[in-house]
Amino acid sequence: MVEPLRIALAGLGTVGGGVVRLLDTNRDLIERRAGRAIEIVAVSARDRTKDRGIDLSRFDWTDDTSALAHHPRADVVVELIGGSDGPALTLARATLSAGKAFVTANKAMLAHHGLELAQAAEASGVALKFEAAVAGGVPVVKGLREGAAANAIDRVYGILNGTCNFTLSKMEAENRDFAEVLAEAQALGFAEADPSFDIDGIDAAHKLSILASLAFGTQPAFGDVAITGIRHVLGADIAEAAALGYRVRLVGVAEAGASGLFQRVHPHLVPIDHPLAHTTGSLNAVVADGNFVGRLFFQGRGAGDGPTASAVVADLIDIARGEYGAPYAMPAAALTRPATADAGDRRSRAYLRFAVVDKVGVLAEIAAAMRDAGVSIESLIQRGASPDGHVLVAIVTHEGPERCVAAALEKLRGSQSLAGEPMWMHILA
Amino acid sequence: MVEPLRIALAGLGTVGGGVVRLLDTNRDLIERRAGRAIEIVAVSARDRTKDRGIDLSRFDWTDDTSALAHHPRADVVVELIGGSDGPALTLARATLSAGKAFVTANKAMLAHHGLELAQAAEASGVALKFEAAVAGGVPVVKGLREGAAANAIDRVYGILNGTCNFTLSKMEAENRDFAEVLAEAQALGFAEADPSFDIDGIDAAHKLSILASLAFGTQPAFGDVAITGIRHVLGADIAEAAALGYRVRLVGVAEAGASGLFQRVHPHLVPIDHPLAHTTGSLNAVVADGNFVGRLFFQGRGAGDGPTASAVVADLIDIARGEYGAPYAMPAAALTRPATADAGDRRSRAYLRFAVVDKVGVLAEIAAAMRDAGVSIESLIQRGASPDGHVLVAIVTHEGPERCVAAALEKLRGSQSLAGEPMWMHILA
Numbered sequence: 001m002v003e004p005l006r007i008a009l010a011g012l013g014t015v016g017g018g019v020v021r022l023l024d025t026n027r028d029l030i031e032r033r034a035g036r037a038i039e040i041v042a043v044s045a046r047d048r049t050k051d052r053g054i055d056l057s058r059f060d061w062t063d064d065t066s067a068l069a070h071h072p073r074a075d076v077v078v079e080l081i082g083g084s085d086g087p088a089l090t091l092a093r094a095t096l097s098a099g100k101a102f103v104t105a106n107k108a109m110l111a112h113h114g115l116e117l118a119q120a121a122e123a124s125g126v127a128l129k130f131e132a133a134v135a136g137g138v139p140v141v142k143g144l145r146e147g148a149a150a151n152a153i154d155r156v157y158g159i160l161n162g163t164c165n166f167t168l169s170k171m172e173a174e175n176r177d178f179a180e181v182l183a184e185a186q187a188l189g190f191a192e193a194d195p196s197f198d199i200d201g202i203d204a205a206h207k208l209s210i211l212a213s214l215a216f217g218t219q220p221a222f223g224d225v226a227i228t229g230i231r232h233v234l235g236a237d238i239a240e241a242a243a244l245g246y247r248v249r250l251v252g253v254a255e256a257g258a259s260g261l262f263q264r265v266h267p268h269l270v271p272i273d274h275p276l277a278h279t280t281g282s283l284n285a286v287v288a289d290g291n292f293v294g295r296l297f298f299q300g301r302g303a304g305d306g307p308t309a310s311a312v313v314a315d316l317i318d319i320a321r322g323e324y325g326a327p328y329a330m331p332a333a334a335l336t337r338p339a340t341a342d343a344g345d346r347r348s349r350a351y352l353r354f355a356v357v358d359k360v361g362v363l364a365e366i367a368a369a370m371r372d373a374g375v376s377i378e379s380l381i382q383r384g385a386s387p388d389g390h391v392l393v394a395i396v397t398h399e400g401p402e403r404c405v406a407a408a409l410e411k412l413r414g415s416q417s418l419a420g421e422p423m424w425m426h427i428l429a
Numbered sequence: 430m431v432e433p434l435r436i437a438l439a440g441l442g443t444v445g446g447g448v449v450r451l452l453d454t455n456r457d458l459i460e461r462r463a464g465r466a467i468e469i470v471a472v473s474a475r476d477r478t479k480d481r482g483i484d485l486s487r488f489d490w491t492d493d494t495s496a497l498a499h500h501p502r503a504d505v506v507v508e509l510i511g512g513s514d515g516p517a518l519t520l521a522r523a524t525l526s527a528g529k530a531f532v533t534a535n536k537a538m539l540a541h542h543g544l545e546l547a548q549a550a551e552a553s554g555v556a557l558k559f560e561a562a563v564a565g566g567v568p569v570v571k572g573l574r575e576g577a578a579a580n581a582i583d584r585v586y587g588i589l590n591g592t593c594n595f596t597l598s599k600m601e602a603e604n605r606d607f608a609e610v611l612a613e614a615q616a617l618g619f620a621e622a623d624p625s626f627d628i629d630g631i632d633a634a635h636k637l638s639i640l641a642s643l644a645f646g647t648q649p650a651f652g653d654v655a656i657t658g659i660r661h662v663l664g665a666d667i668a669e670a671a672a673l674g675y676r677v678r679l680v681g682v683a684e685a686g687a688s689g690l691f692q693r694v695h696p697h698l699v700p701i702d703h704p705l706a707h708t709t710g711s712l713n714a715v716v717a718d719g720n721f722v723g724r725l726f727f728q729g730r731g732a733g734d735g736p737t738a739s740a741v742v743a744d745l746i747d748i749a750r751g752e753y754g755a756p757y758a759m760p761a762a763a764l765t766r767p768a769t770a771d772a773g774d775r776r777s778r779a780y781l782r783f784a785v786v787d788k789v790g791v792l793a794e795i796a797a798a799m800r801d802a803g804v805s806i807e808s809l810i811q812r813g814a815s816p817d818g819h820v821l822v823a824i825v826t827h828e829g830p831e832r833c834v835a836a837a838l839e840k841l842r843g844s845q846s847l848a849g850e851p852m853w854m855h856i857l858a
Contacts, residue, residue, distance in 0.1 A: 022721050026581055032646060032759050033578050131576075137722035139576025146752070147560075147568025149462050150742030152455055217461060275728065278707050292451050293566035293739035299704065299726040310722035313579030323575070323752040330461050 004037035005320040008068035009059075010091055011080035012045035012052055015105060015132075018305030019078065019312050020054050030313065034320035038313070042071045069094035076101040076127075076319055078312060084108035096120035096128065103315045105132035105308055111206035111222035114213065118332040128327040129315035134207040135160060135284040137307025138300040139314065144214040144288060145329040151290025153215040157253040157428075160207040160265075162282035162302045163191045163198035164230050164250040168238070168267075169280045172247065177235045190282065200229035201250060201265040208252035212263055213328050215288065216256045217335055220328075224340040225252075225263040232423055233267050237353055240381060240394040241269050241425075246351075247277040251428060260339030262346065269351050269427045275299070276428070344403030349378070349427040352395040352405070354412075355419040358385050362417040366393060373408035375400060390419045396427070433466035434749040437497035438488075439520055440509035441474035441481055444534060444561075447734030448507065448741050449483050459742065463749035467742070471500045498523035505530040505556075505748055507741060513537035525549035525557065532744045534561035534737055540635035540651035543642065547761040557756040558744035563636040564589060564713040566736025567729035568743065573643040573717060574758040580719025582644040586682040586857075589636040589694075591711035591731045592620045592627035593659050593679040597667070597696075598709045601676060606664045619711065629658035630679060630694040637681035641692055642757050644717065645685045646764055649757075653769040654681075654692040661852055662696050666782055669810060669823040670698050670854075675780075676706040680857060689768030691775065698780050698856045704728070705857070773832030778807070778856040781826070781834070783841075784819040784848040791846040795822060802837035804829060819848045825856070 007023075009016055023030065023038055031037045042060035044067070062068065065087050068077050077095040079102065081088045088109050095102045097120060104110070110117070110133055121128035131141045135158070144156065159165050163185065170181045182199065185191035197203045209222040230250050238248050246269035255262045270277045275297045279285040284302025289295050301307035318324045328335055356362045363382065370377055376398040385391050397405065409422055436452075438445055452459065452467055460466045471489035473496070491497065494516050497506050506524040508531065510517045517538050524531045526549060533539070539546070539562055550557035560570045564587070573585065588594050592614065599610045611628065614620035626632045634654040642649045659679050667677050675698035684691045699706045704726045708714040713731025718724050730736035747753045757764055785791045792811065799806055805827040814820050826834065838851055 018721070022579055026579060026720070029581055029646075030579060032763055035754070035759070137719075138725060139572055142571065142576050143568055146747060147571050147743055148739070149746045150451060150455060150459060150739045152458055217458075273707075275704070275707060278704060290566075290739060291455070292447070292735040292742075294730045294736060296567060297726075297728040299728075301723045306721040307723060310577070310579045310719060313721075314576055317578045318575060321754045323754055325464070325750045325752055330464070334461055 002036040004039045005034070005316060006039055006041045006073050006075045007316065008042040008071045008074035008077045009040050009080070010044050010065045010068055010077065011082070012043060013080065014305045015308045015312070016045065016080040017052050017054055018309030019080065022309040022313050030317065034317045036320050038316050038320055041073045042068055044068055066090050066094050069098045069100065074100060076103060076316065079104040079106060082106055082108070084112045089113060092117055093120065096124055096126060099124045099126055101127040101319050103129045103312055105130070105312060107133040107203065107206040107210060111209045111220060114210065114220040115332060115335065118327045121327055122332055127319050127324045129318065129324060130210070130327070131315050132308045132311035134210050135286055135298070135300070136302035136304065137310040138284055138286065138298050138302065139311070140211065140286040140298050141214060143296065143298055144211065148288050148290050148293060148296055149329065151292050154289040154291065155253065155255045156211050156215040156286065156288045157251055158286035159249055159276055159279050159284055160204040160252045160302070161198050161250060162284055163195065164204070165279065166190055166282040168230060168233065168248055168250065171235055172238050172242070175235055175239065178231065178233055199231055201227040204250060204252045204265045208254055208263055208265055211286065212254035212261060213335065215254060216261060217330055218261055219335045219337050221261065221263070224261065225265060226343060228266045230267055232421065234423070236392050237423060237425070240353070241351065244396060245272050246270060246427065247272060248425065249276055249279070251276065256338070257341050259345055260341040262341035262343065264343065267425045269425055271428065274428065344401060344406065346402045347399050348402060348429065349399050350397045350405045351425040351427060352397070353423040354393045355390040356393055356417050357419055358389065358391045359417070363393065365415060365417050366412065369408045369411040373411060374404045375408045431465040433468045434463070434745060435468055435470045435502050435504045436745065437471040437500045437503035437506045438469050438509070439473050439494045439497055439506065441472060442509065443734045444737045444741070445474065445509040446481050446483055447738030448509065451738040451742050459746065463746045465749050467745050467749055470502045471497055473497055495519050495523050498527045498529065503529060505532060505745065508533040508535060511535055511537070513541045518542060521546055522549065525553055525555060528553045528555055530556040530748050532558045532741055534559070534741060536562040536632065536635040536639060540638045540649060543639065543649040544761060544764065547756045550756055551761055556748050556753040558747065558753060559639070559756070560744050561737045561740035563639050564715055564727070564729070565731035565733065566739040567713055567715065567727050567731065568740070569640065569715040569727050570643060572725065572727055573640065577717050577719050577722060577725060578758065580721050583718040583720065584682065584684045585640045585644040585715065585717045586680055587715035588678055588705055588708050588713055589633040589681045589731070590627050590679060591713055592624065593633070594708065595619055595711040597659060597662065597677055597679065600662070600664055601667050601671070604664055604668065607660065607662055628660055630656040633679060633681045633694045637683055637692055637694055640715065641683035641690060642764065644683060645690060646759055647690055648764045648766050650690065650692070653690065654694060655772060657695045659696050661850065663852070665821050666852060666854070669782070670780065673825060674701050675699060675856070676701060677854065678705055678708070680705065685767070686770045688774055689770040691770035691772065693772065696854045698854055700857065703857065773830060773835065775831045776828050777831055777858065778828050779826045779834045780854040780856060781824040782852040783822045785822055785846050786848055787814050787818065787820045788846070792822065794844060794846050795841065798837045798840040802840060803833045804837045
């Protein structure tokens, strides 16, 4: 009889509870597949008395989360507390240096401390796994680390935040504005009370930095991700995009170029025939372009207790089977530290939207700024005045260096003709 | 310095050539990711003199393919010959019993002999891997074996044959009939001169039987797959489907039910908002419904030298890393042998199309047969006579047991009112 794989679980929130339920519900199946039982032996959470609908009496309880690292029977610590630093990081460090395997869904911690933790795991010769940290239940970490491992990856990109995608999809379907839809999503529990991490693109950027490391063999470099969220996307932008054959999505993109690694989270116009355009609601999706495989597309549920628990337990099954290795697909020492690519060098088509004052000469001013900066206009739409008296002008440019678009917008900065900041979205090619 | 993983390669056709090119092109990257070099040391193919654009002089050559199993320097044999039996099977058996790892893209061989080969691999304690056998470059074998391993799978289904999907997509886009599009695909090299394996659904059924084993922990049971190809799909069917909000796809479905395992390859009507409806051209796609993860969707290129080589080399990287285990996710002895589910018990909605003689009473006869068999009609469309003088009647039924639909069609068999066989497609729920 093979010994069970024994787990110490830190965090009994939505996801932690999901892991307990999954291991109960699918116990026999998992034992058949993993070749041994997977058993929780110890748990830690903030409040022992809270009713979670789970019988905790069978587990050792500790109030001191970091003590799980030294639990005498645990082979693996699963961290589902969250937060880039604090107790999660303390636990990760203690677990790995104690020579136990560590499984986490914590993208913020990996984005900031992934390299250090990979080094610690290697030094102890134990597993560090984080499938649940990116795209929830969708096995994209495995897809890049293993499935696409034979390929040079040209680009990895995707929809990495379900709250943003839910919000944009709903704005699109119901022709409504951002603030209204967000308030509704909060009321329904689909968005946090403080939605900034989601809405402003930070959560997606954490995940993108993990994907980039796996795809390009680079050290995680969250600080190099250029981030814009969806707060300033108007219902009118979505309608204009639709008229032009696009849908608006918050897309994280990482690309290895001659001048370095390019990483950006930004609202994009996605062509209607692209699979990301059909990724609706709270779904997540990741695309990897490989030099032999071509375009690989992965889609599924990116959050919630069930999908996240599915990914956490998939990691545990890999560990139970002994099928794991370097966390970022190669030894930490082999991960390179690329320069940050200059977005200005990047060639793309742009969607630009201006709210302008309804007076003579405004269009000429905008057009002149574009011309002077060397931006070539493919189409321009001006629709009648909106209720607040402003006129919306939407421009799609021909492909060109992004620095020219930036220069055109700089020329227009402070112009009396503009009412508010212009909106710049990239068109996904 | 770690020793390279040394490969003996059988078959230098499109895919074999792709593997050689991939290992050359991405050599350094693969060595970084795998932790050791992957080197071909020996090859075998039918014709040594054929110009493949590859320098073969650096490899040992043998005319006797089965001799690769005993090549003194090879750790792994890669089989890219094809065919369910013959030289491929001889080589597989010899390799595994010689204690070398075996990697193959051969779905026909796995569908027929997968269990035996898994037993042989286990007996020798070596790897048997076959990512390339299903959906080409898309890592769905890994996705089921590992990514979704924490889930009880309710159903696995997908578009598993690029030739069929290319043909159906083209019929749809250009409003043309099957024979015409097939002839064009053959001329372009997208379809074989003898397209029967593809067009009649056999290739998709081979792949489905592999997915079913992985998803349900069952012995491969190709003989239990009910198979209908796309030969009898008319342009008119596709047009009717589109009018109803569906696209026609050849879908392989495996489902574990109370009465046993259900496996079927059949043309389906796929709702337009389902990701399979947006899987066009020669793409492949697989959906797995798990009890915790929900719907997982994988899409990419299912054939061709690049994608197939990508999957073959991904398997080699897993072997080089030592990250592999039981071929079908659990020991061969643990795979169950389920009963074959009776399709008659299955509840679904049906699309039925009849070519009928344009005379009084035909509709009444069809409607009566439906009523007598207990089939409830949701909609019926009869359009004017076609050029050959027949009238097409398309029916969509409410959900009900498939045995009732079969009984209705049985009642109509031999009717003088019908011109040719009725077409029955299932509506994907």
